Amino acid sequence: MHPLVSGGPLKHRYRLEQLHFHWLSEHAVNGIKYPMEIHFVHVRADLTVNQALHRKDGLAIISVFGNVQSELEDSDLHMSEVMTHVPKLMRAGNRLSGVLLDMTKLLNVDKSSYYTYAGSLTSPDCNEAVTWIIFTSPIFLTDAQYRMFANIGIVRHNFRSLQRVNQQVVYMPVETKVKVPQIVQFFVDVGKAVTDFFKNFGTFMANGIHGR
Template sequence: MLIFVVILSQFLLELAAVNVTPETKISSTSNFIWSYDDESKWPGKLCQSGGKRQSPIDIRTDDVVRDFRKEFIKYGPLKFTGYKKVLTTGINNGHTIQFSTEGEDLMHPLISGGPLKYRYRLEQLHFHWLSEHAVNGVKYPMEIHFVHVRADLTVNQALHRKDGLAIVSVFGNVQSELDDSDLHMGEVMTHVPKLMRPGNRLSGVLLDMSKLLNVDKSSYYTYAGSLTSPDCNEAVIWIIFTTPIVLTDAQYRMFANIGIVRHNFRSLQKVNQQVVYMPVEVKVKVPHIVQFFVDVGRAVTDFFKNFGTFVSNGIHVR
């Protein structure tokens, strides 16, 4: 009995210690223990009432605005500085595996450009399996979030500004046979086995994040949204790359074995004011299955167009 009590109290202590929201370093409003199994019990008014620009959303590529008029993407190409050697602490916080930047704020990697009026410093990256965002109703096996805070603000200040945070998102696809050169996740995976249980922590981890960000950086969706975990603050500029990175089956299976929960994605939110923009000269990439239907759809439409013309000509209605 005593052993049971000791184990139980140890477990509760761990839970309390790790109850931080995946999107930021800081705790949510309270020490409220929330779970992905019941979103109706999440703390924070915005998580409950929905707000106006909640995330994640299903990105409908037909509705994405090419930003010819520079309404949202006003600051040139995206610029990433200092992502090659980043000193981090790996944490299993009970909701995800996260790598938080260590040391002085000044040493953190920085992103600017694109839709970002300010410079943003990297606070942490973490993983969602499945993806939180969807493209034309299709999800990817994984989504990696690089959470950045406006360089001129503290995390707490940033959470209350409409552009306080910038989250860069990279989708992950699973592929069974990969070349070494394709091992985007290789470095991260060497640390994951030590982070399998809630409360596990690993400091002094040096990560080359440019591997995780090895995608076409000129092609992305961007919109003003929210955190996808409590308190769902509407403070995030999302930058979601259209090209996924790839993982092996074995790598993906390891995430499925992490002792957290069955899944760790928030459900898709209603689209209200979230207009999704895209840089002008970019090809839209969508998951293969959708591409197939788009192609078939186009072929069928073309066929009927021809057919229609033919019929019209045939009966001289024009």
């Protein structure tokens, strides 16, 4: 039995095919990324995966951001279900079978507020077949949980670089209570400080050379 999703911007019913994680997030909100993004990949219930890949409305991906918080209440331990399995999945090719996940925890966010747009898959061949639904409120994981993902043996980062919005229309919730993810904000600020330093350093060098 695949869980089904419908409603909102979806004109059909979609079955859950797989879910996976990106760290950092693939989507950015006002230019700021979250530490994590979870993708619940759904295929139109009346189509095979192959058919769905070639239809504009073939896929629906529900996306939930993950934010890091050092202290979490038991009720906010959204990732615990997944984290018990992560240590067994640290190398490429590692597999687990017979695992049951309670997805109500991973999807324990305010579902009335989301961004939506018609777009593409974020991995090759990047088929233009996806209705994206991105919830505005994140789930939370602890520092220790996040660090475990950092130790997973993949060579490169696993998010696609940001793309131009082009002619896509991104629909946003009317009353956006968008919280800027704090931890990533910190890194962005450090990045800016480094850029500013080199800009000033460059100016200093140029002035030095010209004796001004």
